[in-house]
Amino acid sequence: MPMAASSRPQHLIRLGDLTRGQLDDLLDLSARLKRRAKKGGAGELVGRTAGLLFFRGSLRTRTSFEAAVNQLGGQVIHLTAASDFWELEEREGAVMDGRAPEHIKDAAAVLSCYVDALAIRPKPSGSSWAVDRQDGEIRAWAAHARVPVINMESALWHPLQALADLLTLREALGELGGRRLAVVWTRSPAPASPAPVHSLLHAALRFGMNVAVAHPPGYELDNEVMSEARALSAESGAELADALDLTAAIEDADVVYGRSWQSLEDYGNPTLAATRRARSPDWTIDERLLSRGRQARFMHAMPVRRNLEVTDAVLDGPHSLVYQQAENRLHSQKALLSMLLR
Amino acid sequence: MPMAASSRPQHLIRLGDLTRGQLDDLLDLSARLKRRAKKGGAGELVGRTAGLLFFRGSLRTRTSFEAAVNQLGGQVIHLTAASDFWELEEREGAVMDGRAPEHIKDAAAVLSCYVDALAIRPKPSGSSWAVDRQDGEIRAWAAHARVPVINMESALWHPLQALADLLTLREALGELGGRRLAVVWTRSPAPASPAPVHSLLHAALRFGMNVAVAHPPGYELDNEVMSEARALSAESGAELADALDLTAAIEDADVVYGRSWQSLEDYGNPTLAATRRARSPDWTIDERLLSRGRQARFMHAMPVRRNLEVTDAVLDGPHSLVYQQAENRLHSQKALLSMLLR
């Protein structure tokens, strides 16, 4: 894919780091790479190495990303936080007489000598949403690295999931403008991060989809993410409805997207979170609900709790896109790597 | 190696998944790849990726398997259970409101999108032999994966070790029919799994070897494995003798194969196991014993406790095949990968 150097993004921390033109190019390239995958890779990354820094575990993201690098002919160096890493100082000008033996600026500069990209999954503190939503750790890596930094899911954003989601939506619906997406909260004993929903919300609105978000009271998405979403909605003319009831959101939807996200009000307070969870409605997406949409397809970023968040019948039925979505992680990440590293 | 698609096995959970014809092809290919290794690989697996899932640690199996993939030009993604994996639900139709956040059917389907084979070492519960011998975990992976699943040693079987053993036996003895194999229990403070012996037993009988198994009372091999072994013996006319004394088994043997396997009667009961171990005879294979065979060679799957299971003089002497056996792990796994993935 010919792409002017000037049009290449430096890092990918959030989807907003890509212009609409870059996003379109990336999705087109994803589709081409997906077709080409049947007959082997072309070696865009031969001799290139990506450094993986996972401060939290990962199954899908890590495997699909490593496979993407490998299929393009590149190599991966996987550094695990526990055994390979120590605490890093982030404060500028600090007198480093504490526990951290190394400054993040030095770790970032040194690793930039060895690898061609840094793919990082930071570990949020989990105690304060006001702090964690700043994504300070991955932003510090991006500020100091001399190679592209790719966000493998931070507290606020999961851009790689959103790229795969966009590719899947395009494959299922064609032109996205005017189509209806229902983003539906589901219940779980161990609720997950809202990051994939934040990224998806902006992505869908930028492509002109009408978005309806359904969740019980107390499960509002991040305030500033919602403000930005409303601005995107005003800009593109796409509708955005929030805090809907389950049934209302799914009505006439083309795609229903399930996710069990945690309450940000209770962030860092497990007791409150457990209490709220006990009072939460048991929203489970089943075939009856899905049938209220317009031949609605079902999407989910996984892991998914079967028969709690959504029934086997939906997941294994003809309207499920969940495996296609998972496979598209691979193709869209290959496209992204080609853009960032060629 | 030209091989009709129809003759390719789908998975390798036990050696019985391979027909005799496939086994012969595989051993011939192993020998060719071993000769070729001196002058570099031919790249059969360029652009292919194998996913490694080790729920228990491994030295030989993991290193030889990764090296096999690499030497054929492929890549490996190594997922460690502790940091990358969570508990997986295995029950069909379960309402997943417990600890497991993901169903094994989803994990298997998703990983199948990213890699070309899954090499799995499950971790048996260790509490019930009746349960563990079912190999439920690796069979569930095989049932749900869309790519070949390779058993890196389960509770019941270790087919990769048996392939290397067969290759080594052929190199040492030529035609195997009618030759005599003594499988000898040895003592250890931390006895190991009988899986390699189970796989070897069937392999040797299928190739017409006469097999004599020696062990103290209480160290009987798995009942059903022995039943199948007797059926194989009846079919091929090869002799099978069980529960022999050390000296009787080695008499006239062409090959003595040592292994310290645990008592399945005491499985899951460390107190009983320790008591039995204290009463067990101290069978150590030394040169005097080995000399009772017919210029007998010595084999062992390792790790081996020197001067407890077998003396330094035997291990480091001219009749030892243990390093050749270990090296053959590499060549036979390359042949297997070629068969499963080309």
Place this chain on the structure above:
Amino acid sequence: MPMAASSRPQHLIRLGDLTRGQLDDLLDLSARLKRRAKKGGAGELVGRTAGLLFFRGSLRTRTSFEAAVNQLGGQVIHLTAASDFWELEEREGAVMDGRAPEHIKDAAAVLSCYVDALAIRPKPSGSSWAVDRQDGEIRAWAAHARVPVINMESALWHPLQALADLLTLREALGELGGRRLAVVWTRSPAPASPAPVHSLLHAALRFGMNVAVAHPPGYELDNEVMSEARALSAESGAELADALDLTAAIEDADVVYGRSWQSLEDYGNPTLAATRRARSPDWTIDERLLSRGRQARFMHAMPVRRNLEVTDAVLDGPHSLVYQQAENRLHSQKALLSMLLR
């Protein structure tokens, strides 16, 4: 690089394993590979695999080494001590009825069947310097392996760091004979190993540099390393001054090399070490000190505690070579791998 097989070292445990001619060749090749890196690798290691055994964590050494192998077209198998390894018996002839299930001679022989080199970072006991300074573990690997063993930093030596340091010194100063190197102890709440300083000291003296070592009383380097250093100094005519004061060592230096090394007198005694540390002077290298040299450059093997060991102004200023040093790990290791494995 044409190099007679006879001139190839077998292992690299310490820099003394390389002749001066080999060292010169290696540095020349490093420089050529560094220039070539701009336009991609040449595949010297295609089809070759290096086994990495880290019994302690590592950031720079591991990443730069893996990247070096990858950039030359080779592959790495990374075995982590915790999950993949068990205790190894090292005593010759032992009756192995204890905890160790495998002898190091067997582990080394078996891994030698699978990989083309073993890169090992042992974990010293930390309790006795007299014992740890023998580097018994890595020497046992070297004694039993049939492939080259590369020391990734033992208790006594860090030859890979010294190779990068030599390359950096040559780049900065040209001909090294007669130039002045100040090796300066710095303070840290968690002092590090003297191994990089031991290796550097010999390296610099072999290339004819005059070396001044500055440290407070009680921080003497290893006795035998210093004896050898004095012999090298006598041989080459290069000056060697020890136990200098901070200012005296830096006077007229061309290069100032900082390192916070632990007191070997207190080795294995954390209470004594903490007491000594509390009484130690707060030597921090700043611009004023550095200006006493001859346009002196600053070097440090990292990790570095900013504003404690050395100020931000020095580290981020025009005389700092620390990132160049870190980058040179990559190029000199590529040269070493080419020498050992081609």
